[in-house]
Amino acid sequence: MHMSLTDSKEKKHIKTLSVVQSEVQSSNRIGLSVDCVIFGFDENKLKVLLIRSDLKKFQHKWSLLGDIVSPNEDLDEAAYRILKKRTGLNDVYLEQVHTFGAVRRHPVGRVVTVAYCSLINIHHHKLNILDNELHWHDVRQVIDLAFDHQQIFDTCYQRLKKRIQEHPLGFNLLPKKFTLRDLQNLYEAILNTKMDRRNFRKKIFTMDILVDLNEIENNVPHRPGKLYKFNFSKYEKNELNGQKLIFELKYNKPAM
Amino acid sequence: MHMSLTDSKEKKHIKTLSVVQSEVQSSNRIGLSVDCVIFGFDENKLKVLLIRSDLKKFQHKWSLLGDIVSPNEDLDEAAYRILKKRTGLNDVYLEQVHTFGAVRRHPVGRVVTVAYCSLINIHHHKLNILDNELHWHDVRQVIDLAFDHQQIFDTCYQRLKKRIQEHPLGFNLLPKKFTLRDLQNLYEAILNTKMDRRNFRKKIFTMDILVDLNEIENNVPHRPGKLYKFNFSKYEKNELNGQKLIFELKYNKPAM
DNA sequence: CTTACTTTGCGTAACATTTACGCATTGCTT
DNA sequence: AAGCAATGCGTAAATGTTACGCAAAGTAAG
Numbered sequence: 001m002h003m004s005l006t007d008s009k010e011k012k013h014i015k016t017l018s019v020v021q022s023e024v025q026s027s028n029r030i031g032l033s034v035d036c037v038i039f040g041f042d043e044n045k046l047k048v049l050l051i052r053s054d055l056k057k058f059q060h061k062w063s064l065l066g067d068i069v070s071p072n073e074d075l076d077e078a079a080y081r082i083l084k085k086r087t088g089l090n091d092v093y094l095e096q097v098h099t100f101g102a103v104r105r106h107p108v109g110r111v112v113t114v115a116y117c118s119l120i121n122i123h124h125h126k127l128n129i130l131d132n133e134l135h136w137h138d139v140r141q142v143i144d145l146a147f148d149h150q151q152i153f154d155t156c157y158q159r160l161k162k163r164i165q166e167h168p169l170g171f172n173l174l175p176k177k178f179t180l181r182d183l184q185n186l187y188e189a190i191l192n193t194k195m196d197r198r199n200f201r202k203k204i205f206t207m208d209i210l211v212d213l214n215e216i217e218n219n220v221p222h223r224p225g226k227l228y229k230f231n232f233s234k235y236e237k238n239e240l241n242g243q244k245l246i247f248e249l250k251y252n253k254p255a256m
Numbered sequence: 257m258h259m260s261l262t263d264s265k266e267k268k269h270i271k272t273l274s275v276v277q278s279e280v281q282s283s284n285r286i287g288l289s290v291d292c293v294i295f296g297f298d299e300n301k302l303k304v305l306l307i308r309s310d311l312k313k314f315q316h317k318w319s320l321l322g323d324i325v326s327p328n329e330d331l332d333e334a335a336y337r338i339l340k341k342r343t344g345l346n347d348v349y350l351e352q353v354h355t356f357g358a359v360r361r362h363p364v365g366r367v368v369t370v371a372y373c374s375l376i377n378i379h380h381h382k383l384n385i386l387d388n389e390l391h392w393h394d395v396r397q398v399i400d401l402a403f404d405h406q407q408i409f410d411t412c413y414q415r416l417k418k419r420i421q422e423h424p425l426g427f428n429l430l431p432k433k434f435t436l437r438d439l440q441n442l443y444e445a446i447l448n449t450k451m452d453r454r455n456f457r458k459k460i461f462t463m464d465i466l467v468d469l470n471e472i473e474n475n476v477p478h479r480p481g482k483l484y485k486f487n488f489s490k491y492e493k494n495e496l497n498g499q500k501l502i503f504e505l506k507y508n509k510p511a512m
Numbered sequence: 513c514t515t516a517c518t519t520t521g522c523g524t525a526a527c528a529t530t531t532a533c534g535c536a537t538t539g540c541t542t
Numbered sequence: 543a544a545g546c547a548a549t550g551c552g553t554a555a556a557t558g559t560t561a562c563g564c565a566a567a568g569t570a571a572g
Contacts, residue, residue, distance in 0.1 A: 030327055032286045032357075032368060071286055071366050075357030099355045099370050101288075101331030110327050112288055112370075114355050181548080199531065201550075206529095222547045223538040437519085455560065457521075462558095472567095478518045479567040 031111035034078040035066035035149070037097075037156035038087065040122030041173040045138050046189045047122065048153065049086070050145070052133030057107050058146035062137065064153065066113065079116040086134065093119045093172040095163075097156050105148045117156040119172035140192075164190055168209055171230040179217055179225035180204065209234050287367035290334040291322035291405070293353075293412035294343065296378030297429040301394050302445045303378065304409065305342070306401070308389030313363050314402035318393065320409065322369065335372040342390065349375045349428040351419075353412050361404045373412040375428035396448075420446055424465055427486040435473055435481035436460065465490050 038049040050062040065086050069078040079094055094116055101112040122136065142153055163169055170186045184200045187193075204210060209231045216224040294305040306318040321342050325334040335350055350372055357368040378392065398409055419425055426442045440456045443449075460466060467487045472480040 029285050030288045030325060032288065069286060069357070069368075072359055074359055075355060075368065096354060098352060099331060101325070101370070103328055103330055112325075112331065114357070179549090196532070197549085198533080198551080203530090220548085221540055223540080223549050225549060435520090452561070453520085454522080454562080459559090476519085477569055479520050479569085481520060 029110075031106075031109060032069045033066050033111050033113040034069055034075065034082060034116060035064040035113050035152055036079055036082050036086075036094075036116045036118055037064055037153055038083065038118045038120060039139075039160060039173065040120055040136060041186055041189065042122045042136065044185045044189055045140075046186075047136040048139050048142060048157075050135055050137050050142070051086075052135075053146035055107065055146065061144060061146040062135075062142075062149075063146035064115075064149045069114075075114055079114075079118075083118055083120075087120060089120055089124060093169060095159075097159050098152075100148060100152055102148065107147075113152070115152045115156055117159055119160075119169055121173060121175065123175070161191055168207075168230070176229055177213060177215065177227040178229075179227060181225055183228075207234075285366075287362075287365060288325045289322050289367050289369040290325055290331065290338060290372060291320040291369050291408055292335055292338050292342075292350075292372045292374055293320055293409055294339065294374045294376060295395075295416060295429065296376055296392060297442055297445065298378045298392065300441045300445055301396075302442075303392040304395050304398060304413075306391055306393050306398070307342075308391075309402035311363065311402065317400065317402040318391075318398075318405075319402035320371075320405045325370075331370055335370075335374075339374055339376075343376060345376055345380060349425060351415075353415050354408075356404060356408060358404065363403075369408070371408045371412055373415055375416075375425055377429060377431065379431070417447055424463075424486070432485055433469060433471065433483040434485075435483060437481055439484075463490075 040047045040049065049065060051065055053059070053061045053063040065082055067078065067082050069075060073081070075096070076094070079096070080090075083092060083094065084090055095118075097115045097117045099112060099114045103110060105111070105113075139157060142150070144150065145153060160169075164187070170183060170190070173186060174182055180201055181197075183204065184195060184197065187200070188195060210228040211231045213227045213229055215227040217227055218224055296303045296305065305321060307321055309315070309317045309319040321338050323334065323338050325331060329337070331352070332350070335352075336346075339348060339350065340346055351374075353371045353373045355368060355370045359366060361367070361369070395413060398406070400406065401409060416425075420443070426439060426446075429442060430438055436457055437453075439460065440451060440453065443456070444451060465487045466484040469483045469485055471483040473483060474480055
């Protein structure tokens with residue numbers, strides 16, 4: 001959750017904050033917000049979208065993107081609204097992860113927040129991230145976030161690591177056409193491991209979730225790789241039959 | 257979430273309800289509750305603890321155990337409070353599962369609820385479940401719950417099925433001393449499958465999470481089985497190293 | 513006491529999956 | 543044309559999964 005306090009250019013935010021503050025503190029009720037951990041993939045690094053906190057207490061610290069849930073919108077709706085506002089993207093992967101409700105987690109008063117995890121293609125919204133203090137951070141360098149956002153981030157990142165080994169979520173982060181190396185780089189970045197190239201290839205192919213496009217990449221200073229796209233029908237089929245998609249990537253070597 | 261409305265013996269509940277009602281409806285803010293899906297194991301059946309709904313709209317329907325979160329208690333605290341009140345148990349397994357926030361999920365007004373999943377030994381609290389309309393239901397016969405509680409129950413049951421294959425949660429549901437057959441019966445009840453007895457034994461032993469007590473059961477009309485207890489140190493060790501405990505139970509036959 | 517019956521405890525072999533790693537091929541660069 | 547870097551394909555060893563045989567332990571019945 002993010003609310004403006006000190007920035008004089010954003011009077012609307014200040015008003016919102018004070019309204020929230022008085023409501024939360026005086027009326028003895030509990031505020032509800034949504035926070036989004038938005039992951040992207042760029043330069044073979046897993047990134048997360050953060051915004052500069054405007055609360056004096058957390059000056060210069062980074063925080064997740066969030067907002068108060070409005071009384072007439074569903075939780076998921078609120079998460080989508082935040083995502084749309086900040087990235088311009090509509091049809092993205094979004095999953096509720098956990099709700100954080102410690103009494104003093106927010107300095108303004110009692111605010112319980114529902115954390116969502118989202119995966120987007122970092123190159124599909126270049127224009128929108130030029131907003132004020134929005135920035136893509138390398139996940140390995142995310143420390144000391146505002147509020148309890150470090151804990152929220154850690155929880156969502158852990159969840160992502162687990163889910164990507166059971167579901168082919170990676171495709172939300174890659175371009176439509178990609179090589180096997182792209183896919184492996186993504187997995188290695190998320191799981192922070194090194195895998196054997198040949199075994200990775202075998203594993204992916206036995207799952208039968210890729211479609212060979214009969215094209216090859218170009219502008220690479222070595223032998224170009226084949227391009228593939230994701231086989232959605234296969235994915236959905238796997239989702240339906242059985243409890244979970246078998247998508248384990250073991251045989252990982254320790255991270256470099 | 258459960259609130260009394262029609263039962264004249266429970267004036268306190270009615271008052272609570274009306275207060276909640278007016279607050280929720282008039283103040284345009286969002287109410288927050290906690291609902292607990294409490295699982296137990298008895299007669300080789302997986303059971304869930306339900307209470308009769310007192311809301312007129314859901315008369316005679318069963319609902320989960322829940323309550324409004326108080327402004328000065330953590331979310332987890334609220335869940336523990338409900339569990340303690342209804343079962344008398346303090347130190348139990350409790351895990352947050354999902355938050356349900358559809359605008360019209362509750363007839364009284366906007367109430368968002370955080371669902372928790374709990375596993376308790378059904379024989380450790382016989383006295384407390386004799387409250388009003390509290391009852392242990394066979395999970396296979398749970399249908400048509402009040403509110404959106406069917407959906408909440410389904411979500412928690414699904415989660416349980418998944419988690420018990422990754423973590424040895426079953427021990428929360430069994431007595432301290434148990435046989436391998438007890439353990440297998442539990443797994444078969446939760447996962448609704450039949451497994452091969454000899455392979456199950458092998459799998460459990462290779463995980464090294466049991467301690468042989470050098471005792472055998474008695475009062476059984478056949479060869480008695482050895483008694484075991486859970487090896488907690490092993491469990492914690494497994495929890496720490498690596499992302500997840502390897503605890504897969506495949507080779508299941510279709511349910512009977 | 514003996515036999516029938518049920519369930520436990522242990523073992524083994526076929527099958528499947530995972531892992532390590534060899535090597536020719538392709539395209540770019542010099 | 544040779545060197546380089548990465549791709550694409552393959553094979554064998556190690557490990558894990560599954561099916562199932564069988565002796566032993568206890569109860570119940572004759």
